[in-house]
Amino acid sequence: MKTVRVLIVDDHRLFRSGVRAELGPSIQVIGEADDVDSAVAAIADLEPDVVLLDVHMPGGGGQEVLKRVLGPGSQVRFLALSVSDAAEDVIGVIRGGARGYVTKTISGAELTDAIIRVSDGDAVFSPRLAGFVLDAFASTEAPPIDPELDSLTQREREVLRLIARGYAYKEIAKELFISVKTVETHVSSVLRKLQLSNRHELSRWATARRLV
Amino acid sequence: MRTPIRAGFPGRSPPHSPAVPIGSEVRRQKEGPEGRDALSGTSQGHALMRAVRRRVTMLAQMSAVTDCVAEMSVIPEVGIRVRETEVSKAPEAYPRLVRPVKGRVIAGVAQGAAAQLRLDPVVLRLAFVLLTVVDGLGFVAYAALWMFTPKEQVKGREPGRDWGQLAAYGVLWLALAAFGWMTGASSGGFGTWPIAVGGIGALILWQQADPGRRQRWMTGAVKQVSTTWVRTIIGALLVAVGAVGFLAASGELAKARTGLVFTAVVVGGILMIAAPYLASLVKELQRERTERIRQEERAEVAAHVHDSVLHTLTLIQRNASDAREVTRLARSQERELRNWLYQPKQDADATLAAAVRRVAAEEEDAHGVPIEVVCVGDCELTDGLVALLHAARQAMVNAAKYSESPVISVYAEVEADEVTVFVRDRGKGFVLDDVPEDRMGIRQSIIGRMERHGGSARVRTEPGDGTEVMLTMKRNT
Numbered sequence: 001m002k003t004v005r006v007l008i009v010d011d012h013r014l015f016r017s018g019v020r021a022e023l024g025p026s027i028q029v030i031g032e033a034d035d036v037d038s039a040v041a042a043i044a045d046l047e048p049d050v051v052l053l054d055v056h057m058p059g060g061g062g063q064e065v066l067k068r069v070l071g072p073g074s075q076v077r078f079l080a081l082s083v084s085d086a087a088e089d090v091i092g093v094i095r096g097g098a099r100g101y102v103t104k105t106i107s108g109a110e111l112t113d114a115i116i117r118v119s120d121g122d123a124v125f126s127p128r129l130a131g132f133v134l135d136a137f138a139s140t141e142a143p144p145i146d147p148e149l150d151s152l153t154q155r156e157r158e159v160l161r162l163i164a165r166g167y168a169y170k171e172i173a174k175e176l177f178i179s180v181k182t183v184e185t186h187v188s189s190v191l192r193k194l195q196l197s198n199r200h201e202l203s204r205w206a207t208a209r210r211l212v
Numbered sequence: 213m214r215t216p217i218r219a220g221f222p223g224r225s226p227p228h229s230p231a232v233p234i235g236s237e238v239r240r241q242k243e244g245p246e247g248r249d250a251l252s253g254t255s256q257g258h259a260l261m262r263a264v265r266r267r268v269t270m271l272a273q274m275s276a277v278t279d280c281v282a283e284m285s286v287i288p289e290v291g292i293r294v295r296e297t298e299v300s301k302a303p304e305a306y307p308r309l310v311r312p313v314k315g316r317v318i319a320g321v322a323q324g325a326a327a328q329l330r331l332d333p334v335v336l337r338l339a340f341v342l343l344t345v346v347d348g349l350g351f352v353a354y355a356a357l358w359m360f361t362p363k364e365q366v367k368g369r370e371p372g373r374d375w376g377q378l379a380a381y382g383v384l385w386l387a388l389a390a391f392g393w394m395t396g397a398s399s400g401g402f403g404t405w406p407i408a409v410g411g412i413g414a415l416i417l418w419q420q421a422d423p424g425r426r427q428r429w430m431t432g433a434v435k436q437v438s439t440t441w442v443r444t445i446i447g448a449l450l451v452a453v454g455a456v457g458f459l460a461a462s463g464e465l466a467k468a469r470t471g472l473v474f475t476a477v478v479v480g481g482i483l484m485i486a487a488p489y490l491a492s493l494v495k496e497l498q499r500e501r502t503e504r505i506r507q508e509e510r511a512e513v514a515a516h517v518h519d520s521v522l523h524t525l526t527l528i529q530r531n532a533s534d535a536r537e538v539t540r541l542a543r544s545q546e547r548e549l550r551n552w553l554y555q556p557k558q559d560a561d562a563t564l565a566a567a568v569r570r571v572a573a574e575e576e577d578a579h580g581v582p583i584e585v586v587c588v589g590d591c592e593l594t595d596g597l598v599a600l601l602h603a604a605r606q607a608m609v610n611a612a613k614y615s616e617s618p619v620i621s622v623y624a625e626v627e628a629d630e631v632t633v634f635v636r637d638r639g640k641g642f643v644l645d646d647v648p649e650d651r652m653g654i655r656q657s658i659i660g661r662m663e664r665h666g667g668s669a670r671v672r673t674e675p676g677d678g679t680e681v682m683l684t685m686k687r688n689t
Contacts, residue, residue, distance in 0.1 A: 086554045127621060131586035134625070138589065164586045165634045165680070166621025 003028045004119045007048035009039040009065065010081070011057045015104070019052065019081075022108030027115055035059045040068050043076055049119045053098060055082035055089050066096035079118045081111075087132050094194050100124025122184040123191035130163035133194060152190060159186040310364040317378045320364070321357045341381055345388040520548055540580045547573055564597055564631060565590040568624045571605045579612035582619045589626030591687060597631060599665040600685040606657040607635035607681040615639025615679060629687055636680040641673045658683070 004027050008016045011034045020029050031046050033039035036059035043051060043065075051069075055062045062080055069076060078098040082089060090101050099118045102111065103126060114124040125133070137152050152160070155176075162172045169187075173180045309328050311320035322340055326333035344350030524545040531537040551569070561567070565587035572583040591597075604622070611620045617639030624633045647654060654671060658681060662669040667685035 084554065127584060127586045127623070131588050131623070134588045161623075161625070164588065164625075165623040166584065166619075166636045166638075 002026075004115055005030045005046075005049045006052060006115060007031045007033065007039075007042055007046060007050075008052045009033045009042075009057070009062075010052070010054040011035060012054075019111070022111065023115070024109065024112035027112055036061070036064045036068075039065045043069050048076060050115050051076055051078050052081050052115070053078050053093070055080055055084055055093055062093050062098070063096045066093065066098060070097040077118050077121070079114060079124060081106075090129055090132055091136065091194075094129070094191070097195065099191065100126075101129045102126045103128065117184070121188070123187045125160070125163050125187055125190075127164045127166055130160040133190060134160050134164065152193065156186050156190050159183055160190060163187075309361050311358070311361050312364045315374060317374050317381065318354075319358050321354055321361060324361060324364075325357065337377075337381055338384070341385045341388065344385060516552065520545060536580055540577065543582060544573070544577050547576070562593060563590050564593055564601075564626060565624065567593060567597075567601055568604065568622065568633065571601055572608060572622050575605060575608040575612055579609070581612040581617070583608060583612075583622055584619060585622045585624070587624045587626075591626045591631065594687065596665045596667060596685045597687075599661055600631060600633060600667060600683050603658045603661050603669060603683050604633045604635055604681075606653060606661075607683070610653050610681075611635060611637040611639065611679060615641070617678065626687075631685050631687055633683045634680060635683075636678065638678040641675045641677050641679050643675060644671055644673055 006023070006027055006029050008019055008029060009032070010016050010019075013034070016032050016034075020032075023029065030048055031042050033042045035057055039051070039053075039057075042048075051065075053062045053065060057065075062078075062082070066078060070078075078093075080090075080093040080098040080101045081104060082093075082101070083104045084090075094101055099121075100114060100123055102114055102124060106114070106126070117124050133152075134157065158176060159172055162175060167175065169180050169183045172183045176183075309324055311324045312327070313320060315333075316323060317337060322336040323333040326336045329336070340350040340354050342350065343353060524541050528538050528541050531541065568587060569585050572585045576583045593601075604624075608620060608622065611617060615637040617637035619638070621636045622633065623636075624631070644654075658671070659669045662683055662685065665685065667683065669684075670682045671679065672682070673679035
C-alpha cells in the first residue's frame with residue numbers, strides 16, 4: 001500500500017503534533033505550516049499529496065490558501081479540518097476547492113481513512129456537511145437554472161441522507177445494494193455540484209445561517 | 213466529589229454583576245454538607261480546602277479586575293479628558309501666566325491667557341482680532357500682555373509659528389476691518405461694543421459646543437490647518453453677509469424690506485448660535501449609542517465566558533482525577549459554546565431543530581455519551597412532533613444506556629409533509645423479538661407512543677451491528 005504524503009496546516013502547534021501522533025502508518029507527514037504564507041510556500045516546495053487545512057488561520061484562513069494554490073494543473077488535494085461548525089465556513093472551503101470537510105473531533109482512524117480517500121480523488125463528507133448540503137439544496141422551490149448542476153439526483157440524496165444518519169461508506173453500500181466505489185462516485189458528484197453550481201441559494205443559504 | 217453546579221449557559225440573558233455569584237457559589241459549595249463530610253479530617257482534605265480557597269480568592273480577584281476594566285472602558289473619553297486636565301492643573305493651584313512657544317501664532321499671548329482661563333486659545337485669538345477692529349483696543353491689550361508675560365522656557369530649538377493659523381486670523385482681521393471701515397463703526401462709540409461682545413459670545417458658544425473639535429484645536433497640530441481654513445472662509449462669508457445686511461438696513465431701503473432683512477438676520481443669528489449645539493447633540497447621541505451597543509455586546513460576551521467557560525474550567529480542575537466527569541464537562545461546555553457561536557438563535561420550545569438539539573444535549577449530559585446531531589430543515593412544533601421528540605429521547609436513552617456505542621448519531625429531517633428522526637448507534641445491538649413484552653422502553657415509549665399520535669416507528673437492529681430507530685410523523689397532526 002502506498003503511503004500518502006501529507007502537509008498539516010494549522011496555527012495551533014499542539015493540534016499539529018496531536019494529528020501527527022494519531023495518523024496511521026500509511027500516512028507520512030512531510031511538513032507543517034502555521035499560516036497562509038508558509039502554507040503556500042510549503043505546498044510549492046514539498047508537493048504533498050494531501051493538505052490538511054485549517055479553516056481559521058492568521059492571514060486569511062484556509063480559503064486564502066485554496067485561492068492561492070489551486071489553479072489549472074495543480075495536483076494537490078485539500079481536506080479541510082476545522083473546529084468550526086459554521087455553515088458558511090463549511091460551504092466556503094468546499095466551494096473554494098477542498099475535497100472534504102471534517103471536524104477536529106474526528107478520531108485518528110477516521111481521519112486516516114479520510115486522507116486516503118481524498119488522496120484517491122474522492123470526496124469526504126462528514127455527517128454535518130451532508131446535512132448542510134441537503135439543507136442548502138432543499139431550501140428553495142425556485143426552478144434550477146442548470147438542472148444538471150443545480151439539483152441532486154434521488155440517489156445522491158439517499159447517499160447524503162445516510163451519511164447524515166452516521167453511516168460509513170461501506171454501510172451505505174450495503175444498505176443501498178451498491179458498491180463502495182459507486183457510493184464514492186455519488187459523493188464526488190455531489191461535491192462537484194456543490195463547487196460548480198452557481199445557484200444563488202447556496203451562498204445565500206450559507207450567509208443566512210451565519211451568526212448575527 | 214459530584215458537584216451540584218451545572219455549568220450555566222446564560223444564553224442571551226442580561227449580564228449580571230460577575231463578582232458575587234461565582235465566588236459565593238463556590239463558597240456555598242465548599243461549606244455545603246457533602247463538601248464538609250468528604251473533606252474534613254484527612255490531610256488530603258485540607259490540601260483540597262486550601263486549593264479551593266485559593267481558587268475562590270483568585271476568582272474574586274479576577275472578577276474584580278474584569279469589573280475595573282469594564283468600568284474604565286465605559287467612559288474612555290471622559291477618563292482621558294479628566295486625566296489631562298488634572299495633569300495640567302496639578303503642578304500648582306494658581307499657575308503663572310506664561311507665553312507658550314509651542315503652537316504660538318504670534319507670541320503665544322492668547323494661548324497663555326487661554327490656558328489660564330481654561331478656554332480654547334482660538335476664542336481668545338478671535339477676541340483679540342475683534343477688539344483690534346474696535347478702536348485698536350486689541351493691539352494695545354496684546355502688546356501689553358506680550359511685554360508683561362514671561363516666555364515659557366523650552367529646551368532645544370524653538371518650534372516655529374503656526375503660519376496657517378496666522379494667515380487665517382489675518383484674513384479675518386482684514387474682513388472685520390473692512391466691515392468696520394464701511395459702516396464707520398470702528399471710529400468708536402457705543403454702537404460697536406455690542407458687535408464685539410456678541411461676536412466673542414458667539415465664539416465661545418461655537419467652541420464650547422464641540423468638545424471633540426476643541427480637543428483637536430488644543431493640540432494645535434499643523435495638519436489641522438485645512439479645517440481651520442474652511443472654518444475661516446465660512447466665518448468670513450458670514451461676516452460679509454452680515455455686512456451686506458447691515459448696509460441694506462442702513463441704506464434707506466424700503467421700510468418693509470428692512471424689517472424682513474432684520475428678521476432674516478435675527479433668525480440667521482439664532483440658527484448660528486443653535487446649530488452647533490444641535491449638531492453636537494446629535495453627534496454625541498450617536499456616539500453614546502454605538503458606545504452603549506459595544507458595551508452591551510462586550511458585557512454579554514464577558515458574562516458568557518465568565519458563567520460558562522471559566523466556571524467549567526474551574527470544575528474541570530477540581531474533578532481532574534475523574535476522567536469521565538472531565539470529559540463530560542468539556543464536552544458539554546464545547547457544545548454550549550458551539551451553539552452560542554454558530555447556531556442561529558432558536559427557541560427550543562417552538563421549533564423542532566432546536567428542540568432536538570436540546571433533547572440530545574440533555575441526554576448527552578445525563579449519560580456521558582456524545583450525541584452528534586444533524587438537522588435538515590426546521591418547522592414549528594406540533595403535538596405530534598412533541599410526541600416524536602419524546603420517542604426520540606427514549607431512543608437516545610436506550611442507545612446511551614445499553615448499546616455501549618462510543619457515539620450516537622441523530623439525524624432529523626423536515627420535509628414538506630412529514631418529519632423523520634433517525635437515532636443510530638454502533639453498539640452491540642440486540643434481537644428485537646427477544647425483548648420481553650413488559651419492557652416499556654421500546655414497545656411503549658417509542659413504538660406505542662408514535663402510533664398513538666399517528667406516526668410510525670421502525671427499529672432496525674442486529675447483534676453486533678448497532679441499532680437504528682426511525683421515527684416518522686406527519687407535520688399537520
